[in-house]
Amino acid sequence: MAKKKLRVGILFGGRSGEHEVSLRSARSILKAIDRKKYDVVELGISPEGRWLQGRKAQALLGEGAAVGAGEAGVSIVSAAAAPGSGTGLDVVFPVLHGTFGEDGTVQGLFELADIAYVGSGVLGSAAAMDKDAMKRMFVAAGLPLTPHVTLLRSEWRADPKKATRVIEKALCYPVFVKPANLGSSVGISKVKVRGELAAAMDLAASFDRKIVIEQGVGGPGVKPRELEVAVLGNDAPEASVVGEIVPAKEFYDYEAKYELSGPDESVCILPSKLSKAEEKRIRAMAVAAFKACDCAGLARVDFLMAPATKGKRAEIVLNEVNTMPGFTSISMYPKLWAASGLPYAKLIDRLIELAMERHKEKMETSFSR
Incomplete structure (x- = not known):
């Protein structure tokens, strides 16, 4: 008897200013996910906040007919359905970036619906989204920051x-x-x-x-190096190799990330050219930052590094943690793991496994006397 496929909902779009980035990530995941292992359900959220499924969700991705303003949507609660109904989801991969998707709000909905999901929980998502709260957690963990x-x-x-x-x-x-x-x-x-x-x-x-x-790290006239590490895991997270971005502009802004191409695009160096001691330190800091924010599943941890000066070693400071980084096949998070020996499709498998493991572990918790 064939093993039952996991039913995986890929949730994308959303109301944030990063709606288009989410669509790009979702297209890549939908193209790469192993359909022999998973029964995939496309779930979209329009810029106005309407939940959409099937053909209507595909329209958000530029596939099929346009979404009509009056069309009824779906909710994650109805998508989760009752156990054993045959119509519910086993796990959701929320490829949502920014507000209303990466900030703990939709994670709270998954918790209420009692459904497994990829990525950090309510606290980790909210803390890493709020740069002020995130920095307070870094300080409490003794991690270096710029003033x-x-x-x-x-x-x-x-x-x-x-x-x-x-x-x-x-x-x-x-x-x-x-x-x-x-x-x-x-x-x-x-x-x-x-x-x-x-x-x-x-x-x-x-x-x-x-x-x-x-x-600014390093002071006037200094352009610090922009370094990134991908972290993967739940209670025992692991760090990828360290990558480096050489921005096409003065710093790595939205245009440099997503809009410039050809000779004008930013350059990615994998792995970054660092001493063994620097790489070891940065990878350890990435795991410590992941734990400090109570992250789970995945996160990309970003650093800034000012060059060494006479009598002073290079300054390395944490910039931020991103709990749902860009997930196109050419985004840094998947590229960092590919450079570490874990290809894109296998990375998707591992994230789904981690989501299921975390949900199973949650079931060991008593919620009543």
């Missing part, structure tokens, strides 16, 4: 001069101004002088109520 300040949108709008004084008292230019809760470098600006600060703060404030301002 930073967090301000509320209301504080900036109420008294920009006071906010500027707070920033300049704590940090030196250049600084990077970021919305606390967003990914793919959306809304981020590099500020070299005070005259550029207001526009950067206004841009970040348009995306989130919390604004994180970070001091």
Whole structure:
């Protein structure tokens, strides 16, 4: 008797500014996933928040007819269905980036529906999404960071001069101004002088109520190396080789990540050229950051490295943890694991296994007396 296939829901789209990035990731997964092992269900979320399945979900990916405004959608609860119904999902792979997908909100829905899912839980997703909360966890774990300040949108709008004084008292230019809760470098600006600060703060404030301002690593005139590590696992996570991005622009912003191509595109170096000691340190820090944020399944951990100077070794600091990184076949997370010996299709298999393992382990917990 043939073994029953796992029914896997691939969830994509969403209401965030990273909707298009999610669609790109989903297309790659749907193309590579082993249909002999899995019964695949496509689940889409329109930019307006409508849940869609089958042909309507395919339309989001540019396949089939356009989605009509009045078409009824589905919910994850109905998709989960009752155990043994034959129509439920065994596991969901939420290929959702940014707000309403990577921030713990949809993970809470999966928990309520009691369904296994790929990636971090509510806490890990929310903590890693909020750059301010994430940094607090890094500090508690003793991990190195660049100096930073967090301000509320209301504080900036109420008294920009006071906010500027707070920033300049704590940090030196250049600084990077970021919305606390967003990914793919959306809304981020590099500020070299005070005259550029207001526009950067206004841009970040348009995306989130919390604004994180970070001091540039290495100081004026220094372009730090941008290093990335892929982490995979649950309670015993493992780190990939270290990769490096050489941005096509001054820093690795949305355009440099997704829009530039040909001779203008950013360059990926795999593995990065580091000493054995530096590589060992960075990989250990990646696992420590993963654990500090209570991540699970997968995460990409990003670092900044200023070059060594006379009498001082290279400065390596944590930048951030991304709990649902870009997942196209040419995205850094899959490429890092491919360079470590785990090809794309096998990586998908492993992530589904980890999701099922974590859900099984959760079932050992008592939720009542």
